[in-house]
Amino acid sequence: MEERIERAAQRCGRKREDITLVAVSKKFPAERLAIAYRVGLREFGENYVQEFAEKRPALASLTEARYHLIGHLQSNKARIACELFQTIQTVDSAKLMNRLNLAAGERGATIEAMIEVKLSGEESKSGADPAEIAALLDAAASCPHVSVTGLMTMPPWSEDPEHSRGYFRQLAALARQHNLPKLSMGMSGDLETAIEEGATIVRVGTALFGKRPKPPSA
Ligand SMILES: *Cc1c(COP(=O)(O)O)cnc(C)c1O
Numbered sequence: 001m002e003e004r005i006e007r008a009a010q011r012c013g014r015k016r017e018d019i020t021l022v023a024v025s026k027k028f029p030a031e032r033l034a035i036a037y038r039v040g041l042r043e044f045g046e047n048y049v050q051e052f053a054e055k056r057p058a059l060a061s062l063t064e065a066r067y068h069l070i071g072h073l074q075s076n077k078a079r080i081a082c083e084l085f086q087t088i089q090t091v092d093s094a095k096l097m098n099r100l101n102l103a104a105g106e107r108g109a110t111i112e113a114m115i116e117v118k119l120s121g122e123e124s125k126s127g128a129d130p131a132e133i134a135a136l137l138d139a140a141a142s143c144p145h146v147s148v149t150g151l152m153t154m155p156p157w158s159e160d161p162e163h164s165r166g167y168f169r170q171l172a173a174l175a176r177q178h179n180l181p182k183l184s185m186g187m188s189g190d191l192e193t194a195i196e197e198g199a200t201i202v203r204v205g206t207a208l209f210g211k212r213p214k215p216p217s218a
Contacts, residue, residue, distance in 0.1 A: 001021065001107040001204060001207060002206055004191065004192065004207075004211070005021060005195065005202065006126065007192075008191065008192040009126075009195055011192075012196045013098060013194065013196065018064065018200060019199065019200060020043055020150070020200060020201045020202075021041070021043065021085060021202055021204060022043045022045040022068050022070070022201055022202065022203045022204070023036050023041045023043065023044050023045065023182075023204060023205075024044075024045040024046075024047075024070065024187075024203050024205030024208075025044050025045065025046060025209065025211070026045070026047040026048065026051065026071070026205065026212065027051075027212040028209055028212065028213065030056075030058035030059055030082055031058075032209060033055070033059060033062070033063075033135050034058075034059065034062065034202070034208075035200060036208065037062045041208075042065055042066060042068050042174060043065075043067075043068065044065060044066070044067050044068065045067075045068045045069075045070040045089075045205075046067060046068070046069060046070065046073030047069075048070070048071055048083075049069065049071075049077050049080055049081055049084065052067070052084055052085075053055070053080060053084060054170065056084055057187075058060035061180075062201070063136040066086045066087070066145060066187075066199050067085045067086055067087075068082060068086070068087040068089050068203075069081055069084075069085045069087070069089060069154070070089045070090060070203055071089060072090055072092075072126040072148050073091070073096060074089055075093070075095050075096045075099040076099075078096060078099035078100045078103045079099075079104070079106075081103075082100060082103040082107060082111055083106050083107070084108070085111075086111070086112060087112040087113070087114065088100060088111060088112070088113050088114070088145045089113075089114040089115065089116065089124065089152040089166035090114075090116040090127075090128050090152065091115050091116065091136070091146075091185050091207055092115065092116045092118075092126055092128040092136075093128070093136075094136060094139035095134065095188070097113065097136060097139045097140055097143055097146055098139065098143065100113060100143070100145070100146050101143035101144070101145045101146045102145075104145035104146060105144070105145040109145065110145050110146065110147050111145065111146055111147070112143075112147050112149055113126055113140070113146050113147065113148050113149070114148065114149060114150045114152045114182060114184055115133055115136055115137075115148060115150075115152070115180075116128065116151075116152045116153065116154075117129075117130055117133065117150050117151050117152070117153045117154065117171060117174065119153055119167045119170050120155060120156045120167065122156055125154070127153065127154075128139060129213060130170075130174055133151070133174060133178055134178070135214065137178060138146075141194075147210065148149060148180065148183045149180065149181060150180045150181060150182025150183055150201075151171050151174055151178075151180055151182070151183060151184070152177060152183075152184035152185065152199070152201075153171045153174045153184075153185050153218070154185075154187075155168070155185075155190075155201055159189070161189055161190035161193040162193065163191050164186075164190040164194070165196075165197060167185075168185050168186070168190075168193060168194050168198070168199070169197050171183060171185055171197075172198040175198075181200070182201060183196070183198055183199050183200050183201065184199070184201035184202075185199045185201075185202070186199045186202040186204075187203055187204060187205065187206075188204050188205060188206040188207035188208075189203055191204060191207075197199075199212070
């Protein structure tokens with residue numbers, strides 16, 4: 001993985017240290033995060049608040065780890081999300097922004113947030129419309145305990161990474177337009193394309209941990 005990121009960065013004249021690798025550990029047990037930590041990974045991405053709440057106690061010894069929520073967050077789970085995660089990459093409503101502000105404030109903390117943007121128009125996906133970003137940043141301006149640092153997106157799944165390029169380019173343009181420094185885009189299949197288009201965070205699961213285990217059928 002290091003090599004893929006390094007080579008992609010080199011190819012487009014970017015520095016490796018300007019790109020953060022977030023290891024997506026959803027569906028894997030806490031032991032797998034601990035192993036990844038031992039080989040040097042420090043940033044982890046999880047999709048489900050409940051799943052991570054169950055793993056978190058087993059990770060107490062990973063003192064330098066940072067955790068990103070990369071799955072949809074319901075505003076009634078803002079409080080627990082603030083306890084578990086340092087960065088919420090999936091803020092897509094003012095209501096959620098306000099809830100996070102309250103929850104972080106109660107803890108005397110500031111939480112990092114990124115705005116998830118829906119660029120594909122797929123009904124099933126969460127994320128804010130590009131036209132809503134300005135209003136969300138307005139809401140953030142009155143949220144002293146939330147620090148919005150960037151944008152995140154997930155293009156429609158495709159085997160061909162070139163299909164993602166247009167979405168990545170669009171997200172980069174929106175981040176520039178709104179003066180946001182961070183761009184979370186690119187996964188196992190398209191991280192090189194994302195880096196070429198300016199990603200500062202890539203979220204990689206399968207290429208690091210292998211195929212995700214199927215949950216036991218209920
Ligand atoms: C699962 C997931 C990833 C990682 O996907 P891989 O293809 O396994 O690298 C990245 N981002 C989000 C939002 C995810 O849900």
